[in-house]
Amino acid sequence: MRLHNLVVGALISCTSSASSHILPEPRNYNTTQNVAQRRAQAVKEAFEFAWYGYHTYAFPNDELLPVNNSFSNTRNGWGATAVDALSTAILMESQDVITTIIDYIPTINFNVSRNNAPVSLFETTIRYLGGILSAVDLLNGPYQHLTQSTNDTIALAQQAVNLASKLKFAFDTPTGIPSNDLNFEAESFDLSESTGLAVAGSLVLEWTRLSDMVYRIDFANLTQHAEEYLLHPTYHNATAQPLPGLRGTNIDLRTGDFLDVSGSWSGGDDSFYEYLIKMFVYDPVNFTSYKDAWLEAVHSSASSDIFSHPYSRPDLTFLAAWTGQDVILVSGHLACFAGGNWILGGLVLGNQTLINLGQNLTDSCAETYNATLTGIGPEAWEWETENFFENDDEEVDMFIEDNGFNITDASYNLRPEVLESLYYAYRATGDTKYQDLSWKAFRAINATCRTGSGFSSVTNVNAPHGGSFNDFQESYMFAETFKYAYLIQAEDAKVHVAKKGEEQAWVFNTEGHPFKVRSQQ
Numbered sequence: 001m002r003l004h005n006l007v008v009g010a011l012i013s014c015t016s017s018a019s020s021h022i023l024p025e026p027r028n029y030n031t032t033q034n035v036a037q038r039r040a041q042a043v044k045e046a047f048e049f050a051w052y053g054y055h056t057y058a059f060p061n062d063e064l065l066p067v068n069n070s071f072s073n074t075r076n077g078w079g080a081t082a083v084d085a086l087s088t089a090i091l092m093e094s095q096d097v098i099t100t101i102i103d104y105i106p107t108i109n110f111n112v113s114r115n116n117a118p119v120s121l122f123e124t125t126i127r128y129l130g131g132i133l134s135a136v137d138l139l140n141g142p143y144q145h146l147t148q149s150t151n152d153t154i155a156l157a158q159q160a161v162n163l164a165s166k167l168k169f170a171f172d173t174p175t176g177i178p179s180n181d182l183n184f185e186a187e188s189f190d191l192s193e194s195t196g197l198a199v200a201g202s203l204v205l206e207w208t209r210l211s212d213m214v215y216r217i218d219f220a221n222l223t224q225h226a227e228e229y230l231l232h233p234t235y236h237n238a239t240a241q242p243l244p245g246l247r248g249t250n251i252d253l254r255t256g257d258f259l260d261v262s263g264s265w266s267g268g269d270d271s272f273y274e275y276l277i278k279m280f281v282y283d284p285v286n287f288t289s290y291k292d293a294w295l296e297a298v299h300s301s302a303s304s305d306i307f308s309h310p311y312s313r314p315d316l317t318f319l320a321a322w323t324g325q326d327v328i329l330v331s332g333h334l335a336c337f338a339g340g341n342w343i344l345g346g347l348v349l350g351n352q353t354l355i356n357l358g359q360n361l362t363d364s365c366a367e368t369y370n371a372t373l374t375g376i377g378p379e380a381w382e383w384e385t386e387n388f389f390e391n392d393d394e395e396v397d398m399f400i401e402d403n404g405f406n407i408t409d410a411s412y413n414l415r416p417e418v419l420e421s422l423y424y425a426y427r428a429t430g431d432t433k434y435q436d437l438s439w440k441a442f443r444a445i446n447a448t449c450r451t452g453s454g455f456s457s458v459t460n461v462n463a464p465h466g467g468s469f470n471d472f473q474e475s476y477m478f479a480e481t482f483k484y485a486y487l488i489q490a491e492d493a494k495v496h497v498a499k500k501g502e503e504q505a506w507v508f509n510t511e512g513h514p515f516k517v518r519s520q521q
């Protein structure tokens with residue numbers, strides 16, 4: 001049974017790229033720095049390497065194609081990577097990168113989408129609006145020394161207003177629930193197309209922060225009004241409903257009704273739940289109803305079959321998807337944010353049980369990294385809670401027996417969620433095992449995905465060298481993946497998730513951009 005693993009082991013030891021994440025630390029390190037500081041410096045080195053690749057071959061387009069030194073514009077051509085990178089560059093105090101991006105942002109024309117490509121309200125909000133708002137908060141706050149004059153942050157805030165003002169027509173529906181799929185030229189959208197829970201429910205933090213920043217209530221009003229439909233859901237078929245606190249996924253813009261009862265903590269639904277507790281962090285007086293909705297969702301998830309343990313690895317916990325009252329035993333990298341989110345809820349509510357549950361989810365997601373050849377976790381997997389049906393593929397059966405799950409999508413798309421949850425777990429517990437796990441994961445990403453002028457997504461985390469490169473570098477790698485890998489080691493960064501018993505002064509949006517909470521502004 002173990003023979004195949006031994007063969008694989010021999011394979012690893014002669015391919016330098018798959019194993020270099022377990023090589024010892026470099027010898028010429030700065031001896032006045034402790035281990036964590038040296039790791040933070042190494043993450044910053046990787047960030048700057050990727051930035052200069054992008055700057056050389058792609059700026060100010062949206063993304064770098066690192067293998068072919070080319071570029072793409074999948075985010076409407078406003079320089080997504082530059083805007084997404086800014087808050088991370090500020091936390092790392094990477095001055096040249098910061099100056100370049102601050103000079104660039106005021107030149108963007110948000111009125112025009114390149115080739116009139118459809119604009120996603122959600123992606124534009126979390127990446128562009130979130131990135132700009134965060135830069136204003138950081139540069140007006142603890143990182144003031146990194147900018148030349150207050151004119152810089154005034155120009156940035158003006159661009160945030162310009163962008164949101166252009167986006168506002170999305171809310172002009174019979175319910176006020178915004179369309180996500182916008183034609184900028186005609187300022188139009190298709191009312192008969194439903195919207196989704198995550199895209200409609202992950203706007204309220206950014207638009208509320210913008211309102212508070214520029215003293216204009218209209219932006220917050222729009223999103224908070226739409227959110228009411230999500231907080232108090234109605235169903236097209238009133239006799240079919242998910243467990244209390246959980247939601248379906250597709251919403252009719254004309255009636256506000258949910259059209260289905262299927263959902264999950266993963267893509268399509270995820271950040272709706274994430275923002276319920278983050279709004280409470282933003283303002284614990286005004287958003288208690290959001291916190292109550294979050295608690296109900298977490299309680300249903302933690303006390304039902306959604307909180308699921310694989311048959312061959314009962315020590316692991318993955319969050320299953322649901323179809324009404326039934327569960328489907330599938331999960332994925334995106335859902336791995338939940339561990340950190342439950343830990344955040346435990347921190348702000350002073351509930352140790354929630355911290356423990358979140359740690360359990362986080363540790364299990366980290367185990368998916370441990371399971372593969374590259375040391376990187378897969379995009380999606382499935383499992384069984386009872387003895388799995390053995391098929392002809394002995395290799396797969398053995399993998400499932402050892403690791404508890406079966407890989408259903410082996411790609412790695414430079415995603416941050418596991419590093420993100422490890423960061424929250426470290427802040428809540430102070431347990432250095434989380435710094436070590438994060439460092440190990442980051443070195444695996446660096447060893448497998450670093451190529452040409454940047455980092456590329458890969459096709460197979462369980463093959464030598466990660467299979468092959470997709471030649472695409474997502475902007476969120478700069479906003480999130482590098483940031484969480486850095487912050488968990490960089491104790492002296494001026495912005496952090498607060499530890500147990502301390503007040504949260506910052507809240508990170510779903511793209512990893514930190515905002516000042518309302519009481520701090």
Ligand SMILES: *[C@@H]1O[C@H](CO)[C@@H](O)[C@H](O)[C@H]1NC(C)=O
Nearest residue numbers: 029030031032033034037038
């Ligand atoms: C070594 O690290 C210390 C502390 O972070 C820093 O002040 C110093 O500039 C570093 N030295 C070099 C040569 O990078």
Ligand SMILES: *[C@@H]1O[C@H](CO)[C@@H](O)[C@H](O)[C@H]1NC(C)=O
Nearest residue numbers: 108109110111112162165166
């Ligand atoms: C964008 O459109 C608004 C509203 O029409 C206008 O005031 C603004 O000047 C335009 N911005 C640019 C850069 O064209």
Ligand SMILES: *[C@@H]1O[C@H](CO)[C@@H](O)[C@H](O)[C@H]1NC(C)=O
Nearest residue numbers: 147148149150151152154155
């Ligand atoms: C800031 O903007 C004002 C008004 O446009 C201008 O007079 C001033 O020179 C600017 N300051 C700096 C340091 O650029």
Ligand SMILES: *[C@@H]1O[C@H](CO)[C@@H](O)[C@H](O)[C@H]1NC(C)=O
Nearest residue numbers: 216217218219220221222225
């Ligand atoms: C915002 O909403 C409040 C309460 O619903 C309402 O009184 C106020 O007029 C709205 N303000 C704007 C600018 O829409």
Ligand SMILES: *[C@@H]1O[C@H](CO)[C@@H](O)[C@H](O)[C@H]1NC(C)=O
Nearest residue numbers: 236237238239240241261324
């Ligand atoms: C509504 O849902 C119930 C429960 O799932 C189902 O039995 C019924 O057929 C559904 N009705 C319609 C009109 O879809």
Ligand SMILES: *[C@@H]1O[C@H](CO)[C@@H](O)[C@H](O)[C@H]1NC(C)=O
Nearest residue numbers: 212217220283285286287518
């Ligand atoms: C927040 O709640 C307090 C107390 O109910 C209220 O006075 C205040 O106006 C609210 N602030 C905002 C911005 O909604």
Ligand SMILES: *[C@@H]1O[C@H](CO)[C@@H](O)[C@H](O)[C@H]1NC(C)=O
Nearest residue numbers: 295298299302351352353354
């Ligand atoms: C903490 O959260 C758990 C899980 O949802 C819940 O069962 C428990 O009642 C909470 N404890 C307190 C003191 O609120």
Ligand SMILES: *[C@@H]1O[C@H](CO)[C@@H](O)[C@H](O)[C@H]1NC(C)=O
Nearest residue numbers: 315316317359360363364367
């Ligand atoms: C999850 O929690 C259970 C019970 O506390 C524990 O036995 C198990 O080891 C934990 N799993 C992980 C991956 O931490």
Ligand SMILES: *[C@@H]1O[C@H](CO)[C@@H](O)[C@H](O)[C@H]1NC(C)=O
Nearest residue numbers: 369370371372373374375376
């Ligand atoms: C998984 O964990 C085991 C035990 O800690 C370790 O020996 C192994 O190298 C890890 N594998 C990967 C791919 O990280």
Ligand SMILES: *[C@@H]1O[C@H](CO)[C@@H](O)[C@H](O)[C@H]1NC(C)=O
Nearest residue numbers: 389391396397406407408409
């Ligand atoms: C594992 O997943 C693959 C798809 O990636 C599928 O073809 C295979 O049948 C699955 N094996 C088991 C035992 O579930």
Ligand SMILES: *[C@@H]1O[C@H](CO)[C@@H](O)[C@H](O)[C@H]1NC(C)=O
Nearest residue numbers: 042043046442443446447450
């Ligand atoms: C990342 O890879 C580069 C190039 O192979 C190497 O020089 C660097 O030390 C690596 N960094 C980490 C954190 O593994």
Ligand SMILES: *[C@@H]1O[C@H](CO)[C@@H](O)[C@H](O)[C@H]1NC(C)=O
Nearest residue numbers: 065067068069469470471472
């Ligand atoms: C890179 O460009 C070459 C030549 O134009 C092309 O054949 C190849 O498919 C490209 N590679 C990727 C990964 O897109």
